[in-house]
Amino acid sequence: MTLFHTLTRRARRVATIGAVALAAGILPPAPAHAGATLDAITARGVIKVGVGSQPGFFAPDSNGRWQGFFVDFGRALAIAVFNDPDKVEFTASSPQQRLSALQAGEFDILLSGVTETITRAFKLGFHFGPVVFYDGQGLLVPKALGVTKGSQLNGATVCVQTGTTGELNIADFFRQQKHTFKPVVIEDTAEFLKAFAAGRCDALTQDSSDLAIKRTQLPKPDDYVVLPERLSKEPLAPAIRSGDDRWLEIVNWTVYATIQAEEFGITKANIDSFLTSTDPNIRRFLGVDPGLGEATQLDPKFVYTIIKTLGNYGEIFERNVGKTTKVGFERGYNQIWTKGGLLYSPPFR
């Protein structure tokens, strides 16, 4: 290295400064935490929502505008906080990365179909809002396999998606019955179905809601069947970082508002006729009589605006994933309690 022997004094100085700057850049500054979630939201003027990628639940339309079941709850939150359904920014996030991204503060809330579990609550330090969609893991098999229940699948090859609770549930399911199985673990949603259609596995396991969509996308949907049993409970709920109680309450009562509206029979179309109702519960609920505004420190008519803009829970469900859509779900458990479902809102008083 004779070439660099005669570095001038100036060059040495420049290089040293550069080296020091580089070193300073590599050393991490002291770890710290941002302020409470809601303060950050208010300062920013927009709610950051992490979503997934599943037809009917979250997908951008041809104009690039996000649509879907969970997306509507994101917009409802924007109404509750800012009185404007568009003050919300959706970011797609993959199942493997979404929980760490929430921890890292990339979103204020994860509305991406996360299953509420005890370890996620305790170990990861997340709070979950009310369950917005009751799901359960199912098995999709070709009819040609001649299988009618999961216990007949001993030794089968099962396609399962990474980073989901499904991966753990399927292992438990086979272990309970002292059966063996070969997992084929696949990351990408599109590739997942391809692998199954190509016969790489005997069965495909995922939340049954998702299986119903997947089945319609197979080349010959009628050759496949979703087995009736549910391997697990998958209550899909909004997830937030712990440490901001007020933000959690806003999430809770925004979801409850859509459920309570359905229970009252209030819809997007008929809501204005309820403004003259004499029922004190309804008058308080819609902000005709004061009370909720003072208690919540939100806009007194936030419930009214949410229902007027997006509709009640049933309308949100039917519009995005209901029988008339290609996704085509039955309400099932996702029906209000008075009609035999699990949706139950505490009183708005």
Added chain:
Amino acid sequence: MSEFSAALRAVPPPFFVRLAALWRQWRAELFGTRLNAALTLGSLAFLAWAVPPVFRWAVLDATWTGTAETCAASDGACWAFIGEKLRFMAFGPYPAELRWQPALATTLLLALVVASCVPRLWGRALPPAWIAAIAAAVLLMAGGITAPSVPTGQWGGMPLTVLLCVAGLAGAFPLAVLLAIGRRSNMLVARVLATGFIEVVRGVPLIAVLYVATLMVPLMLPAGMMMDKLLRTQIAIILFAAAYMAEIIRAGLQSVPAGQYEAARALGLPFWPLMRLVVLPQALRTVIPSFVTLGIGILQDTTLVVVIGVFDFLNAARTAATDPDWLGFYDEAFIFAASVYFLLCFAASRYSLWLERRLQPGG
């Protein structure tokens, strides 16, 4: 005699004679030996097996216009899906009425890249032009002049892919020059830092670098300090590209004969002018084809941003097939995206070949 034969050569042989010559040559190449004959027949059989179904799917049975229902009625490809979703694939979730902004930004960046490919334009004006064009492109994407500004979470599609790639390479270049010089320096600190950086970054996959940028960096930042996710992604790509580029530049530096350094020093040039005026112009010139190869690699690597939820072109194409109205046309989406990437990369690789021939000594 010689005049006569020259005249004879000047007359082109009749068409069938040339055809016969061509056939003889082909026969020798395709069926010259038993192995070649077997390979030829095997390939023909494969093509006869593979091409007709693909052709039937992609062309004969394909649906070119209409709705998802029209498509579902036929067995072929649904190119109507591409027509419907073209704008979404091109621009991602960018607000529809403002799509002219990223379109203009992309045009600007591509014009810059094409201009930089013309050797006649290589000169002093280029670095400021790059800085100006990238700044203009970012400002255009962010908007906010005539309409509300667009947060980076909504940037997407081809403009984002082009921006990540072009700004990634442009940002990496100055860093790479410093790293390459640092690695060849005889100052211990500079050498260790440069070598350490290059080896660490080259030793981890881009996905890991992206995860660190999106998930760990926010936790390390001082309290109250937020850094845009796209900016973090862009910096990750710049650092990643810089490590690879530094090694290319180092190869270029090594190719400059020692006599050049010594002559420049004999003229009394201090270190940086020596580098800028004598060494780097010669070093960089020899490695431009390698830069193009790196550029192709980085363009393809930008598709990895899908893992951190950034809507680059490939991710936008994939997401287009999750719209409930147009459910599941993944084949069409991926084929379309692959064709676009192929065209870009193929053009770049042809350019690189052309440049290599042109830059050959005495060429």
